Amino acid sequence: MSQVISGNDHTPLLTEVANGDQEAMRTLIKRYSGLVWSLVRRKISSQNDAEDLVQEIFADIWKSAHRYDPSIGSEDTFVAMITRRRIIDQIRRIGRSPSQVTLDAPNARMACSENEDIERFDTTPNAKRVMRVLRSLRPERRQTIELAVVHGLSHSQIAESTGMPLGTVKAHLRRGLDEVRTLLNPQLSADSKGVTQ
Amino acid sequence: MSDHRNRELSDRLVDLSADFALGMQEQGDQRELDRLDPDESAREAFEAVAAELDMAYAETDPVEMPAGLEERLFAAIPSPGAQHSQQSQPDLRLTSDQGDISGSPQMQSPRAAWFPWLIAAASLTITAGVLLQPTPQAPQPAPELTVAEKRDALLQTHANDEDLLRYAWTPTGDPAVVGEVTGELIWDEANDEGYMTIGGLEVNDPTEFQYQLWIFDATRPLGELPQHGDAFGGLLTQRPIDGGVFDINDEGEVVIPIDPKLLVKQGVAFAVTIEPPGGVVVSDRSRVPLLAIPPQG
Numbered sequence: 130m131s132q133v134i135s136g137n138d139h140t141p142l143l144t145e146v147a148n149g150d151q152e153a154m155r156t157l158i159k160r161y162s163g164l165v166w167s168l169v170r171r172k173i174s175s176q177n178d179a180e181d182l183v184q185e186i187f188a189d190i191w192k193s194a195h196r197y198d199p200s201i202g203s204e205d206t207f208v209a210m211i212t213r214r215r216i217i218d219q220i221r222r223i224g225r226s227p228s229q230v231t232l233d234a235p236n237a238r239m240a241c242s243e244n245e246d247i248e249r250f251d252t253t254p255n256a257k258r259v260m261r262v263l264r265s266l267r268p269e270r271r272q273t274i275e276l277a278v279v280h281g282l283s284h285s286q287i288a289e290s291t292g293m294p295l296g297t298v299k300a301h302l303r304r305g306l307d308e309v310r311t312l313l314n315p316q317l318s319a320d321s322k323g324v325t326q
Numbered sequence: 327m328s329d330h331r332n333r334e335l336s337d338r339l340v341d342l343s344a345d346f347a348l349g350m351q352e353q354g355d356q357r358e359l360d361r362l363d364p365d366e367s368a369r370e371a372f373e374a375v376a377a378e379l380d381m382a383y384a385e386t387d388p389v390e391m392p393a394g395l396e397e398r399l400f401a402a403i404p405s406p407g408a409q410h411s412q413q414s415q416p417d418l419r420l421t422s423d424q425g426d427i428s429g430s431p432q433m434q435s436p437r438a439a440w441f442p443w444l445i446a447a448a449s450l451t452i453t454a455g456v457l458l459q460p461t462p463q464a465p466q467p468a469p470e471l472t473v474a475e476k477r478d479a480l481l482q483t484h485a486n487d488e489d490l491l492r493y494a495w496t497p498t499g500d501p502a503v504v505g506e507v508t509g510e511l512i513w514d515e516a517n518d519e520g521y522m523t524i525g526g527l528e529v530n531d532p533t534e535f536q537y538q539l540w541i542f543d544a545t546r547p548l549g550e551l552p553q554h555g556d557a558f559g560g561l562l563t564q565r566p567i568d569g570g571v572f573d574i575n576d577e578g579e580v581v582i583p584i585d586p587k588l589l590v591k592q593g594v595a596f597a598v599t600i601e602p603p604g605g606v607v608v609s610d611r612s613r614v615p616l617l618a619i620p621p622q623g
Binding site: 313 | 349371377396402403587
């Protein structure tokens with residue numbers, strides 16, 4: 130099994146990549162290809178499309194590396210942000226709404242469901258921290274966030290699959306994300322946002 | 327730039343930024359978002375939150391990367407002589423089309439990476455044609471395989487191994503079963519590829535109802551839909567993966583590709599339901615004419 134490696138404990142490479150350092154790019158690919166693949170594959174059902182998209186994402190990272198500012202944010206968040214943008218673009222480009230990509234989203238594994246012990250997860254400390262924050266939310270907010278963020282469902286698909294009114298779904302998502310932003314803020318202020326203007 | 331991570335945002339800016347970060351921006355919101363968030367820091371703050379959440383799940387439940395992908399990524403790194411351009415300023419906003427990212431000095435996207443090889447291959451083909459064929463012939467494009475041929479190819483691929491899941495249909499008492507049910511379901515888990523052959527189901531008018539396949543994955547949680555009972559170790563109490571909507575025509579046994587909407591890690595049972603046109607997100611399973619399940623006993 131490929132390991133998804135968080136870059137939190139690594140020396141950032143993007144500055145070197147921005148200078149055209151091929152070896153740094155190779156190391157960056159080794160470090161993040163598992164993460165990028167996992168993010169892509171759960172939302173793009175075609176393996177061929179997913180592989181093409183991963184290659185486009187790393188091409189984009191190569192091109193955009195100079196926009197990364199290590200004093201502001203973590204490298205893995207930068208990589209994940211670019212990845213998510215590309216996934217959303219891809220879903221739009223191929224004419225499928227996110228909801229059509231993940232029609233079964235309610236069935237997806239709810240990794241932070243109440244009956245699972247986060248501390249027993251074989252994952253990174255940062256992932257556990259985020260899961261703890263997520264678990265602290267009201268269940269309906271947590272559910273809508275999982276369906277939207279992790280599985281790419283649209284507002285209307287979440288409404289259909291959960292039985293919640295559309296307006297309620299939107300409210301849960303928007304307030305829920307803002308709540309997560311606030312709860313993660315002490316850490317985020319140190320290491321979250323790496324894209325600069 | 328101003329930093330929206332550490333201060334309160336207006337409700338409206340929260341709404342717009344959250345929608346943006348999730349790719350759910352509504353038509354007409356962009357101008358208002360640009361006005362409220364001129365330096366884009368609010369939307370980036372929400373994108374970072376979404377990225378953190380997505381990463382947490384990916385790190386907790388990773389998906390195995392296909393063999394060879396990493397090598398292809400390495401191969402797409404530009405050569406030492408290629409200058410790394412920092413002049414272009416890609417717009418990192420979420421747009422429907424972010425433009426070409428495969429310019430020459432940039433790392434090549436997959437299609438761009440293949441292009442020189444296609445040119446070379448085409449040249450070789452032309453050369454070989456000139457040297458070996460006394461009478462020039464127009465190149466014939468490879469015919470697209472039919473669904474039936476693709477199914478046959480998959481069966482052939484696994485002719486000498488046991489890696490292909492192969493279930494005969496188990497009909498139920500649903501009135502859509504109108505004759506002797508024939509056919510089977512085959513599923514190649516390693517490649518997420520599979521086909522159904524089906525005979526004996528009622529021909530449907532797609533404007534009235536359609537058939538929909540559901541895939542039960544052993545790695546998914548059980549017990550979310552307890553009303554579906556304890557059969558198969560409670561497997562049917564999980565919410566299955568949508569395997570695609572399809573129709574039955576009057577041409578006898580039909581061959582239908584399986585189109586899973588999510589990665590199937592361990593498909594162990596399959597069910598065909600009858601649904602409204604276009605299919606549904608969550609089936610009430612009120613009509614289940616066919617099952618494809620492990621042999622009993």
